[in-house]
Amino acid sequence: MTVAQPPTTPAPPALELSKVVKSFGAVVALRSGTVTLEQGSIHALIGENGAGKSTLVKIIAGLYRRDAGTIKLRGEEVDFHSTAQSKAAGIAVIYQEPTLFPDLSVTENIFMGRQPTNRFGRIDRKAMRAEAQEIFARLGVSIDPDRITEGLSIADQQIIEIAKAISLDARVLIMDEPTAALSGVEVERLFAVARSLRDEGRALMFISHRFDEVFALCDTVTVMRDGSYIATEAISETSVDELVRQMVGRDVAELFPKLPAEIGDEVLVVEGLTRTGVFHDVSFSVRAGEIVGLAGLVGAGRSEVARAIFGVDPYESGRVTLAGTALPKGNPRVAMARGLALVPEDRRKQGLVLDESVSRNVTLAIRDSLATAGLITNRTENAAAAVWASRLEVKTASLDAETGTLSGGNQQKVVLGKWLATEPKVLIVDEPTRGIDVGTKSEVHRLLSELAQQGMAILMISSELPEVLGMADRVLVMREGWLTGEFPRSEATPETVMFAATADKEEAK
């Protein structure tokens, strides 16, 4: 583990966390959270999902209390018991999805809970409005302070949160993935605001998955991995490759064991799939032995496309062809019988019957083929379940344990086992590694790779860019219901994929 020294400056750092620990029961979310925010500087915090960034932010915000470690604010040790204390100390956190009162005006939202009063103890609307206008002018944005908040874009809502922070004279601003839902122009405006705040001497922390943004905006960067501090570097002295290596702890190729597979014929062909308002004219194909990654932001319509193909959701026009024959609309039963399997996005709601046993869950999708003369018994179910549980190394006390008592990773293995038991030709996996531990994650990746090698066609929907880039032979990108990019493995880079996923349609085309 390489630990670079943070750059030293004479002024005490605005905020300094050192070896902060937080665990939830047996799960350690944060092993050693260490980060230093200098005044008048923008600091990036990066790491994979589950690296502990959000936990760190919540500790700073006063939502969680740390188990160990120190937090220093301008050189003095502090301890926040509530969000109010953190706020009072001059720390403001701006989340991805701002939480404003939609029916109140912009001004009222900025001053919520601490409205200025006049001599008679009444709310001084004039002063409030004037200050709001003054802040917006300083930020260089034009938002009408009198309009109601409902209907404002996410970007504008974030600006209001920032305005709130400034009116509180927050010295430390934490922005947790603020750009995830913003368009290119909006990101630029946010960056302009962030730079002006930096130039006023405030300390900013910027959390993002997008390297281009980190390099464009930030002065220094801290990398986290598996809940631990890895390194802090000046932006000018590092590179994307270096950061990726630090984030994943090893080379991408090593983390995602992509095995060479023989690419065969097209097995799944999707043509012009459309459901108004959800996805439009989606066409692609998946070949035997091929892993096709489907990347994009959350809400781009990827899961909806997968569900429509499988038949649990409707679609208006278009055609799905499986192994040469057209698949009827809205009939998962036929899709399954023809060799299509879908490991859904939400394993707890869609993938599993949590109150039923591991055995029943593994055999639910193959219940018809397990029956002899129409009859099914616990014995045949248990035998089939044991095969798949051991093949996937599911950790469970017994086959009749309720699936809900298993850990997230093992639940995911049960879902995978359930669908692999149907011996599909085409496997669609939707966020196959979301919310599971790193060890299980690499097991899942290895499994998918092996299945492709055995000739299975795999469509992998994932919001984790390294996973998509590491596993896929070909990467498809969706944005707002449209397919906006297709890259062979050699051309798929974080930049090209992210651009297709976020750029305006006109730009991408």
Next chain:
Amino acid sequence: MTATAPAPAPDTRTTRTYKTYSNPLWRRVLLTRESAVIGLLLVVIAVSLAVVPNFDSPLTVTYLLRDIAPILLIALPMTLIIITEEIDLSVASIVGLSSVMTGILTQAGLPFPVAAIAAILVGTVAGVINGFLVTVVGLPSLAVTIGTLALFRGIAVGLLGTTAVTEFPEFWSDLARDNIPGTPIPGIMIPFVVLAIAFAILLHFTPFGRSLYAIGLNKEAAAFSGVDVGRTKFLLFVMSGAVSGFAGVYFTLLYNNARGDNATGMELQVIAAVLLGGVSIFGGRGALHGVIAGVLLIGTLGSALRLAGVTSDIINVITGVLLVLSVVSASLLAWLRRRRISAIGKKKERELAAASSS
């Protein structure tokens, strides 16, 4: 957990073996709600035999089984419906409608078997209407069957008014009342046992039965596993209508009486017995032997108390209390189990914390 480096040779993995069950057989069989209901039934029978005069007479058995036969019959499809987290409140009205159809058609001069089959078909159509409204239109079954409860009853009463048909071919009414030769058991138990076995196989030993539990516990996951939730529920309502229609024919013959208000309120007796038998009103839990024991328990208790000279008001109170207790005990047991599981979790947490701090 630290990431293990991906093993280059996948075949070095150890194959795990699994215990099929975490508890021994006797615990899985005896410590269930179904066994508790059966146990309670045996206790009630034993106590009644000891203290209630005339309870041990064969006539008691005959009358008891005759009277609860319609409930036993309808409880079979009702169990399946409640397991899928739906309900059918219109069953007693279908019994009434079927009874009236039997009477009118017999009075019109049709041969009795034809009238009976027509009545069963009418019941089936009533089930189709319920199923259509619940699965195709997508209304909640509680609301739909409250509506059809009134609708079917209204039609039944409207068709016959305050009159009743009381003339039925002797051969058929005798058949409905006769015992199995040489036993005190009424003949209606033969079709019941056949149906009970069919429903038990359907629920416990077929892929269809598996899908019912999945629907009751998680509709969405069931649909994602290729279960046609709508079609399945539709079939259940049709079955319920058909069995209720059959029960209506039996009811008519048993009392030699076709009236619009026959079997009024029986839906609640059926549902009470099903819940007492261990079927969860929230769906996904329950077994048919428990339900049968539940019906027998309510029937036996009522019969014994009547023989002991207890008035019907008190009997109602006792059955009501029993039902409330059974529902409360189910929730209580579930709560205790959750507490036990979370206590185990906390113990593990403490152990881990102790291990990591030392």
